[in-house]
Amino acid sequence: MAYKITKNKLKNGDTIYYINQVSRVPGTKNKHKQVMVEKFSANELILEGKDPESYVNDKMSEYKEAALEEVKSLTYTVDLTKKLTLSNNGDLQVVDDSKNLGFLAYSTLYHQLELDEFINNRRRYLDCTFNINVIFQHLLYSRLLWPASKKKTWEHKEKFFGDTDYDIQHVYRTLDPLLKWRTDFLKHLDRKIKEQYGRRNTVVFYDVTNYYFEIDEKDEEDGLRNKGVSKEHRPNPIIQMGLFMDELGLPITYELFRGNTNDCSTLANAMDECIIDFSTSKKIVVADKGMMSYYNILKIRNDHNGYVISQSIRKSDEDTVAFALNDKDWKELKDEKTEEVIYKIKERTIPRTARSYGDVDNSKHSGSYNERQVFIWSKKYADRAKHDRQDAIDKAHEATGKKSKDFKDSCYGKNKYLIKKPLVNGETVDADEFEYIFDENKLKEEEKLDGYYIICTNVVGTDKINEDCSPDKCWYKDGFLTFNRKVSAQEIVDIYGGLWKIEETFKVSKTGMLNLRPVFHSKQDRIRAHFLLCFISLVLERLLEFRMNWKYSSKQIQESLSSFSAVQMDNSNIYQISYYDIVIKEILTTLGIDVDRKFLLQSDIRRIVGKTKKKIYEQ
Incomplete structure (x- = not known):
């Protein structure tokens, strides 16, 4: 049930405010009727020492809150004679009407970091008919909830509420502009985390890991994939990744290196190429014994760090x-x-x-x-x-x-x-x-x-x-x-003891929830775009753990949020929550997401999704 405010200015200078209850006419789709529930005179409110606009808006909020608390009941009829259907190939046709609600947590963080504005401000200059912002969110949420290939993500797009009208080629075409915006993307993330979470990056932690590919042959000299010392002791070609992390345990930035690059030799290049300003601001670089080379020490000292x-x-x-x-x-x-x-x-x-x-x-x-x-x-x-x-x-x-x-x-x-x-x-x-x-x-x-x-x-x-x-x-x-x-x-x-957090972060990206490797892309640009996508997913995941005071592991969070779904009841706009646990409850409470009823109308879900897109960050 919705409410609406209307105003009527009288000839005597007074203004009458009406709070109307708006409801759909039964049996119609677009016809609505309004019933006045209360009216106010601006002059009378002023005489009482009240601001008319604020008073009426507060009253409107009270009606909306009361409507949410109102007990609603609907009559629902089930056709018990309905049969299972077969596909043209004779297989059972699997129909899954459930939609995931776990993405709401990451949607809240995504919009608080204003990543939607970052994408939309740039995609308007691109000549494309598909919505990069929507596809990018689906790629992130899918990586966080049920890691899979780009194709599998596209096949599961109906699991998300909202716009899903795009094709598989649009998914791959989305990766190209994202990679062009990489540096700006990382700087935007760093700036927003500093503003909202008070990132302290005087102390920065650095470590290197690698990711293997399901191929046998290495790339040409200008490619990233090459055979080297694999952390998993595999013979496949690998890519080296150097990661910088702050004191809060949140990733700052990353750099990719050819697979046969020695761990020790990555630090100097990572310092020169990353978004962190090592030349004019004082930093303390923390690393393990694998980075203990005279060249690295001289590099840090020459920059007066x-x-x-x-x-x-x-x-x-x-x-x-x-x-x-x-x-x-x-x-x-x-x-x-x-x-x-x-x-x-x-x-x-x-x-x-x-x-x-x-x-x-x-x-x-x-x-x-x-x-x-x-x-x-x-x-x-x-x-x-x-x-x-x-x-x-x-x-x-x-x-x-x-x-x-x-x-x-x-x-x-x-x-x-x-x-x-x-x-x-x-x-x-x-x-x-x-x-x-x-x-x-x-x-x-x-x-x-x-x-x-x-x-x-x-x-x-x-x-x-x-x-x-x-x-x-x-x-x-x-x-x-x-x-x-x-x-x-x-x-x-x-x-030095804070270095263990970066090791844990690598585990999250590899064998943990993100399952970043093995990587199946072959083109260099697509490989780099894949790592950018996974890095931003990693930032969102670690931010959620941080907001939860590291109470739950990334795997616990993933298992709960990926299971947090609503099943649409047949021939209706009613959804029933099919899974709920203490992890979900605490995440929703922490992020201020209002899902506390077993049955939700489609309009309720649209309202909840809309609230996650607000830019307000609440610590």
Whole structure:
């Protein structure tokens, strides 16, 4: 039931406001009748000290709210004699009248980020008869709810309420302009997240992963797909993707690289090509030991930025290992019950020598710089190292005493802990075969370093704090990014600790809800457009998790929202909610989406969908 306000200006200068109830004439489609329910005189309202327009609008809102609370009942007739039908091929014709409602959550985020305005402001200049904004939303929502190919998404388009009048070729043609708008798209997303969520990107996390393709042959030199070190240990061609993430756990931007690109060499290019301004604004780049190269350190320092990057203790020089194993200067944390040491931390500042090839003469140059190093020992990491190694040790013990003709050295698996060449007085002896001997010394050397790791950084604090400046104010001096406050060694560890979120984000995009790989596109532009689509889907998904205070995993959210559907009752405009759970309830409450009844009219659903398109962001 709808309500409408009409006004009638009288000759005496007064204005009469009417609130009318509007309803459809039974048995007709477009005929409506109006019944006046209340009228007001503007002059009388003014005498009472009320603003006529505001008062009448408030009254109108009260009638609308009362209408929503009004108990409605309809008589519905079911034809129990209706038979199942067959297709022309003799198969049972599957009729599914259900439509998904889970997309409402992502529609709310999509419109609050004003992605619809971004698309519409640009598509008006394109010569196309289809609505790119609608297709783009369907591609995003489908990727988030039930990841599938573009063709499968098109086949399931009727699952969404609203406009679905487009063909499969329109889906593929939509990808082309989206890719042209990529940089503007990423900048728009970054700006809106800063405005609405207070994105803090002084600290940015960076990591690299790769995605495989169901093909055997690599691309030509100008293509992205090539055989490299796959994270899934697959022989297929892959693409490398570098991802930047902020302190809130929200993705900022991404870059794609050819599959055979070394992880370590991606960082400098990603910094130069991405939307983040590394050259004029102070940033702290946080990365794991795979990014620990002198070239990357020099790149960050040359831009007067900070870094927090881990370093492998096992690959460090003798002096570094000796400092770690020295018992001096450790600050210990003990278990309250057992008094056992569970965590230790200490630090030092030392000069380091960097060597890298010059961009101009391609010759190797070296230079020194001072670096802050934080050393950590953790019982948890020590226990994990022992657990991870135990399987190889057990197999090595099983192999001890056995004969073999394999004289190849190996540092992997059980062979790492076996002496494989017969020696006499330190000299290798020729033999047709030899006996495996367990290498106790090798095991002891490894166990000494269990639980230790190093975090290298140029981020420091100061004792001369300027009370007139913000504690987060920083400046670059003598190679160090210095904050206007004390920055403890533990704070450096805590900064580095946020890196786990980017690993989780990769899991979401791969084996989690987005199921980004394998990728089946073959054209380079389509591949790049596919990754852009998946990245924006990833942003929406992580935003929803953030709005839910990370209470539910991405998989839980996907399972609930993909099942959140309404089934249309036969020969009617009535929909029945077929699935509802606590995850859905809390998401709807958090986002302010009003779906709390089991039965909904089509007009109710149109109203709810319309509300998700409002631009208001409510924290």
